[in-house]
Amino acid sequence: MAANTNIKIAYAHLTSRVKQALVAMLSVTFGISMYIFMNSFMSGVNNVQSDLAFSTLAHIRIYNDVPEDKTNLLASSASPNQVINLRNPKIIQYTDGIKNSNKIISQLSKYPQITGATTQVNINVFYLNEATKVNGTLSGVEVDNEDKLFKTSTYITDGNWNDLNFRSDGVIIGTGLAYKMSLKLNDNLVVSTAEGVTKSFKIIGIFKTTLAGVDNSKAYIKIGAARQLLSENQGYVTDIQVNIKDYNTAREIAQQLAPSIPYKVDAWQIANGQLEAASGLRDIIAIAVSLTILIVAGFGIYNIMNMTVNEKIKEIAILKAMGFAGNDIVQIFLFQSIVIGIIGGLLGIVFGFAVSVIVNQVPFHIATLSTLPMTYNIKDYIMSFVFGLITTFVAGYLPAKKASSIDPVSIIRG
């Protein structure tokens, strides 16, 4: 009975001053939608940046490294009294590349965190034509898996990535390389390996990653053709590239993999410290920005709710004079703030989504982008709604609690 009465009073408060309730709701809406928009935008930008960074870089790379430094093999066996003279110790690499790639690939497929793996035969080559000689990397790839990991097909500006599947004499080259060598689609490109083997390929595609280092020196051929160039048999690869669910966990997963794989397993951070720093800083900025928005929006909501309660303080005193207890007062105002929080929050979600969609249409033609980036992460939407509810709850509760515990007379007397 009493609870019903309280809700009735709360409802009367809400509906008697629609304008004020609306202002309170809008402040919640604004805070929540800005939080959603900024977070979607920030993580959109972050995703694009990591997509760009990982356009040629895998999360984990498995390759055959030179063996550990064992230049002082005698250190452990020699006694302190002995004098040993070692001259010109050398590290000898007995094997080249990875011979049993299929076994490793099937081993990798057992890890649930691994989303994809592809093998490559990377060869340092000279690209030749009559006048110029450019050195670079020729990458023999599994066409489909390569695309799955690096979305290489999205960087193709001329020709078609999948054509590589059908052309063992086809090559896809970077725009910079094409420019340097004055080459275009369907021209021939001669490649020379370190061993002096030369072979002519037909250009069936041109790609542009906007990473100059890659665009100026890289070319893709079918993995079989690369093995042929090196006179290696089926199963030979130089690199196994692995992608995982969350690239931030690459280090841990590389550590898990390392004991069972007889080759070097490197997380991307090992070779790309600068990328790791950039990624870490972006994450920190994203957190700082969203925290700032939360705090600013939170204070806005708190202020409005506080004002609402203060305007009703005389009525609180009258209700108390009539015998309403402190809890009733708190209930009345909590009910109002929860209604404001829920409606404002739902509006905020809709509004935030709308703003995100609109901004996502704004043209932005740089690198591989055509519009401003945006992600639609359900977690952001839930977080902001929960946050909005909590803030309105606290903002309604604190002043109501304060008002509920003072003598009614001290309010009435003014």
Place this chain on the structure above:
Amino acid sequence: MEKNIALSVNNLTKYFHEPETFKVLKDVSFDVQKGEFLSIVGKSGCGKSTMLYVLSTMDTDYEGNLMINNTNLTGKSQNELAAFRNANIGFVFQFHYLLPEFTSIDNVMLPALKLGKKSKEEIKEKAYVLLTMLDLKAQANKSANKLSGGQQQRIAIARALINDPAIIMGDEPTGNLDSKNTKIVFDIFRQLAKDKGQTIIAVTHDEEFAANSDRIIELSDGELLKSYR
């Protein structure tokens, strides 16, 4: 403790601390009989409203002792006092203090809905009886802020009566009313004291109103000057 005593205060002393410490009530003691119609008079600023607020339990910042219906109310918590007020005290302010969002009948029903002892239908019926008694039946479903000052004050009185409180207190309940409405209100108080044995304590400036009550307590500078019939 005598059975007939409705309210008793002992050595009531109260200070105001703003803007500077000032003793408003000085060692006031008196008893009020059940069914008595008591008027409290005195010059402006003598502390009579302040005293009434203490008596109504709405002000707990005092020294001394307050008992109503043999219940010691000094030192009780806010919520206990609120529940006690709800059941035992009807208060009429100088200004009506109705909730503007509600209709007259809803305003009258509020304390009873809070008390929760009767069904909503019974409460509504009772509220109608009170409004009829106060000649306000036609205004029952009008919004409280659309009524005249006299009507609003009478609705506030109906609200004070809805729970059949043992004590009805009024802080200049007729202060904003014309002589006709004042007479109506006075007659209602008179009748309640006589017929239902409800105790009335009213602070008033109106000499005629005071003269017609059972007893007058006169305050001067926070001291009980005299008490006479």
